[in-house]
Amino acid sequence: MLRFAPSPTGLLHVGNARTALLNALLARRGGGTFILRLDDTDTARSRAEYADAIAEDLAWLGIAPDAIYRQSERLAQYAQAAARLKAAGRLYPAYETEDELELKRRLQRTRGLPPVYDRAALALTEAQRAALEAQGRRPHWRFRLDHRTVSWDDGVRGPQQVETASLSDPVLVREDGSFLYTLPSVVDDLAMGVTLVVRGEDHVTNTAVQIEIMDALGGTPPRFAHHNLLTLPSGEGLSKRLGHLSLRALREAGEEPLAVAAAAVLVGTSQPLQPVESLDALAALVDLSHISRAPARFDPQDVTSLTARTLHGLPYDTVAPRLAAAGVGGGAAFWQAVRGNLAVFADASSWWAACAMAQAGDVAADDAGFLAAAAALLPPEPWDGATYGAWIKAVKAESGRAGKALFHPIRRALTGRETGPELASLLPLMGRARVAARLRGEVG
Numbered sequence: 001m002l003r004f005a006p007s008p009t010g011l012l013h014v015g016n017a018r019t020a021l022l023n024a025l026l027a028r029r030g031g032g033t034f035i036l037r038l039d040d041t042d043t044a045r046s047r048a049e050y051a052d053a054i055a056e057d058l059a060w061l062g063i064a065p066d067a068i069y070r071q072s073e074r075l076a077q078y079a080q081a082a083a084r085l086k087a088a089g090r091l092y093p094a095y096e097t098e099d100e101l102e103l104k105r106r107l108q109r110t111r112g113l114p115p116v117y118d119r120a121a122l123a124l125t126e127a128q129r130a131a132l133e134a135q136g137r138r139p140h141w142r143f144r145l146d147h148r149t150v151s152w153d154d155g156v157r158g159p160q161q162v163e164t165a166s167l168s169d170p171v172l173v174r175e176d177g178s179f180l181y182t183l184p185s186v187v188d189d190l191a192m193g194v195t196l197v198v199r200g201e202d203h204v205t206n207t208a209v210q211i212e213i214m215d216a217l218g219g220t221p222p223r224f225a226h227h228n229l230l231t232l233p234s235g236e237g238l239s240k241r242l243g244h245l246s247l248r249a250l251r252e253a254g255e256e257p258l259a260v261a262a263a264a265v266l267v268g269t270s271q272p273l274q275p276v277e278s279l280d281a282l283a284a285l286v287d288l289s290h291i292s293r294a295p296a297r298f299d300p301q302d303v304t305s306l307t308a309r310t311l312h313g314l315p316y317d318t319v320a321p322r323l324a325a326a327g328v329g330g331g332a333a334f335w336q337a338v339r340g341n342l343a344v345f346a347d348a349s350s351w352w353a354a355c356a357m358a359q360a361g362d363v364a365a366d367d368a369g370f371l372a373a374a375a376a377l378l379p380p381e382p383w384d385g386a387t388y389g390a391w392i393k394a395v396k397a398e399s400g401r402a403g404k405a406l407f408h409p410i411r412r413a414l415t416g417r418e419t420g421p422e423l424a425s426l427l428p429l430m431g432r433a434r435v436a437a438r439l440r441g442e443v444g
C-alpha cells in the first residue's frame with residue numbers, strides 16, 4: 001500500500017510528479033494499492049480547484065489512484081488520536097505566541113544554542129494555565145518527544161538515525177483546533193495500512209517525529225524511502241505555490257506525458273534518461289537504490305528531446321485513440337510514416353493535413369516543367385511502398401537530374417516543406433490524383 005499525499009495549494013510540479021510516480025509505479029509493479037490522499041486540512045491555503053487539478057494532472061501522466069481521500073473529511077479520526085495522546089501525557093498545551101517563540105529562539109542563538117523549544121509549557125501549573133486562559137489565550141498542542149534515537153533503514157539513504165532531543169516538540173494542533181500536517185499523516189498511514197512511504201528528503205526529520213507518534217499510538221511504522229529533490233536548472237528549489245515547472249505548463253507546451261514521467265523519475269539517478277513506451281516499462285526501471293543523494297537539476301530541454309524520442313518509438317496501438325480524437329486518419333501506415341518526424345504529437349495533425357487535405361502544390365517557376373514531366377510519369381494505382389522508388393528512378397532517367405535538384409522540388413511540391421517523412425510512405429496515403437495535381441502546381 002503506497003500513497004501520494006500532496007497539499008492542494010497549487011499545481012503539481014515535476015518534483016511532486018517524481019514522488020507520485022515512484023509511489024504509483026512501485027505499487028503497479030508489485031501488484032499493490034496506490035492512493036491519492038489530499039492533505040487539505042489547512043483550509044486557508046487548500047483549494048478545491050487544485051485538488052481537481054492534481055487528479056487531472058495525475059490522470060494525464062497515466063496514474064489512476066485506487067482511491068482518493070480528503071483529510072478534511074477525516075477530522076474526527078485525528079481528534080480521536082489527539083485525545084489518546086493527551087490521555088497518555090504525550091500532547092501538552094502551550095501558550096506562547098509566535099513573537100514570544102521568536103524571542104526565545106533569538107536568545108538561544110545569541111547564546112550559541114540551537115533554537116529548540118525549551119518546553120516551558122510543560123512546567124506550567126494548573127493555576128498558571130487557568131490564568132493564561134483567563135487572559136483569553138488559547139493553547140496550541142505539542143507532542144512531547146521521547147528524546148531518543150529514532151532509526152530506520154531508508155530505502156534510498158540506507159540506515160538513518162535522528163536524535164529527537166535535538167528537535168522541538170512539534171505542534172500538532174493549532175490554537176483554533178485545526179491540525180497541522182503531521183498528525184493526520186500519521187493517523188492515516190496507520191489507518192490505511194500504508195506499508196512504504198516514498199517522499200522527498202524534505203521529510204527526513206518529520207519521519208523521526210512521525211515514527212515516535214506512531215509508536216505512541218501503538219501502531220507499526222511503515223518503511224520509509226526519501227528521494228532527492230528536483231530543482232530548477234538554476235538550482236533554485238521548486239514550489240507548487242510559485243507555479244514552478246508545473247505539469248500543466250509542460251502539457252500545454254505539447255510535451256508527452258511519458259516523456260515527462262521518464263524525466264521526473266530518471267533525472268538524478270544513476271540510470272540514463274531514456275524514452276519509454278509505457279508506464280509499465282518505466283516501472284521496470286525504478287530502483288530506489290539508484291537514486292542519488294544530491295538534489296538534481298531538472299532541465300525542461302531534456303523533456304523536449306525526450307518527447308520527440310518517445311513519439312518516434314510509440315507503437316500505433318498506443319496512440320490510435322489519440323490520433324482518432326485528433327481527427328487523424330491513415331491508420332498504422334500513416335503513423336509509421338510520420339512518427340520519426342514529430343517534435344510534438346500535434347505535428348501528426350499537420351502531416352495528416354498535408355496528406356489528406358487539399359493544398360496547392362508549391363512549385364517554383366524554374367521547376368514547373370520538370371515537375372509536370374514527373375507527373376506524367378506517375379504509374380497507375382494501386383500504389384504501395386515500392387511505387388515511389390520505381391517512379392523516382394524513371395523521373396531521374398528522363399530528367400537527368402540527381403540529388404537535391406531531383407528530390408527537393410518534388411518534396412516541396414507535394415508537402416510544401418523542406419524536410420519531412422519518407423515520400424515513399426506518404427505517396428500511397430496521398431493518392432495519384434492529389435500527387436499529380438500538386439506536381440502541376442494545382443490544388444490537390
Ligand SMILES: Nc1ncnc2c1ncn2[C@@H]1O[C@H](COP(=O)(O)OP(=O)(O)OP(=O)(O)O)[C@@H](O)[C@H]1O
Nearest residue numbers: 006007009015016019199200229230238239240241
Ligand atoms: N522539488 C521537489 N522534488 C521532489 N519531490 C518534491 C519536491 N517538492 C516536493 N516534493 C514532494 O512532493 C510531495 C508533495 O508535497 P507537497 O504537497 O508538500 O509539495 P510542495 O511542492 O513541497 O508544496 P508547497 O510548494 O505547496 O509547499 C512530498 O512528498 C514532497 O516530498
